[in-house]
Amino acid sequence: MSEPLQSLVIEPIQEANASVIWLHGLGADGHDFEPLIPYLSLKEGCNVRFIFPHAPSMPISMNMGYVMPAWFDILALDGAGRKIDSQQLLASAMQVHKLIDKEIEKGIDSERIILVGFSQGGAVNYQAGLTYDKPLAGMLALSSFFPTAEEVIPHPANQDLPILVCHGTHDLVLDISLAEKSLEALKTLGYQPKYLTYPMAHTVCPQEIQDIASWLNAQL
Numbered sequence: 001m002s003e004p005l006q007s008l009v010i011e012p013i014q015e016a017n018a019s020v021i022w023l024h025g026l027g028a029d030g031h032d033f034e035p036l037i038p039y040l041s042l043k044e045g046c047n048v049r050f051i052f053p054h055a056p057s058m059p060i061s062m063n064m065g066y067v068m069p070a071w072f073d074i075l076a077l078d079g080a081g082r083k084i085d086s087q088q089l090l091a092s093a094m095q096v097h098k099l100i101d102k103e104i105e106k107g108i109d110s111e112r113i114i115l116v117g118f119s120q121g122g123a124v125n126y127q128a129g130l131t132y133d134k135p136l137a138g139m140l141a142l143s144s145f146f147p148t149a150e151e152v153i154p155h156p157a158n159q160d161l162p163i164l165v166c167h168g169t170h171d172l173v174l175d176i177s178l179a180e181k182s183l184e185a186l187k188t189l190g191y192q193p194k195y196l197t198y199p200m201a202h203t204v205c206p207q208e209i210q211d212i213a214s215w216l217n218a219q220l
Contacts, residue, residue, distance in 0.1 A: 005095050006030075008052040010037060016049035018112040018137070018220050019103040021094070021096065021119025023053060025143075027210050028067045030054040033118065036204070037194070040213040046220050049108070054119075055092070071124045084147050089124055090092060096128035110134035114219060116212075118142040119174060119202065126182070129161060130154040138162040138219040140212065143171055145178040149185035163193040164215050166208055168200035 024032040028173040030052030041042035042048055054070040062074040072088035096115065103113055114137045117125035122144025135157050143166070163186060167179035176197065186193045194215075198205050 003056075004098065005056075007054065007099070010036060010052070011195050012047035012049060014030055014047045016106075016108065017045075017047045018114070019049045019051060019217070020114045021051045021053070021103075022057075023071065023101050023115075023117040023124055024055065024069075025119030026060070026070050026074070028118075029069055036212075037207050039157070046214075048196065048220070049103070050142060051101060051103070053095070056137060058088075067156065071120045072092070080147065082147060082159075084123075086151075088147065089127060089148065093128035093131065096124060097132055100128075100132060100134075108168040110179045111137050111151075112220060114138045114216065115147055116140040116142065117144060119144055123147050126179065127134040127152055129163075130158055133157050136161060138164070138215070140164045140206065140215065141182065142164070142177075142208075143168060143183070144175055144180075144181035144182070145174055146185050147199070149182065149189075152189070154189055159190060161173045161189055161191065162219055164181045164196070164212075165193050166196045166198065166211070168198050168202060168205075170200060171202045174200035 022033050055071050057067050059065040059072050071092040075083040115125040115129045117147045118195050120209045122141035130152055133155050167176050183193055183195055186209040195213055198208050
């Protein structure tokens with residue numbers, strides 16, 4: 001995955017002074033969360049550039065080799081959640097670092113950049129956000145899991161990274177126990193994540209969108 005990621009970029013009306021890099025889940029693309037932007041009611045002066053990268057297409061072992069957009073291959077389901085191709089996840093995390101670098105080059109302070117990821121996208125961001133070498137504004141994991149929790153070596157620059165974890169109590173794709181394991185891992189690493197749950201499946205709901213908006217406004 002050495003080719004730079006293609007992304008859908010939504011510019012604010014006024015010159016951008018913050019960036020949100022939002023990774024989609026398995027089988028989706030960058031357009032997946034584009035419709036949420038009008039509902040995020042960001043406060044005045046918070047001019048966010050939204051970057052929605054498109055994952056490359058690859059065969060997914062768990063789905064009998066069916067080719068679909070993915071940040072990494074899922075080899076199998078097991079009791080702990082997922083057996084994945086860790087090298088592909090690390091490569092995707094490096095691509096996120098490149099996207100952050102690009103925003104900084106465009107004049108956005110690293111402390112005005114937030115990572116958001118749904119499902120697989122959140123798994124990549126756990127790795128990318130904790131290991132980035134400049135302080136970020138925050139990280140938001142939606143209906144996700146933290147497959148590199150045992151191996152990740154967080155960078156001191158992000159030791160105080162604000163993290164919000166959101167998950168549905170009726171999620172049949174990624175059981176809520178995976179969110180709870182992610183929280184435990186984050187606390188073991190010294191983070192103080194905020195945790196919100198919703199009576200929903202593997203998706204987003206109106207209350208969660210409101211909470212995301214409040215959290216983005218608070219961090220920015």
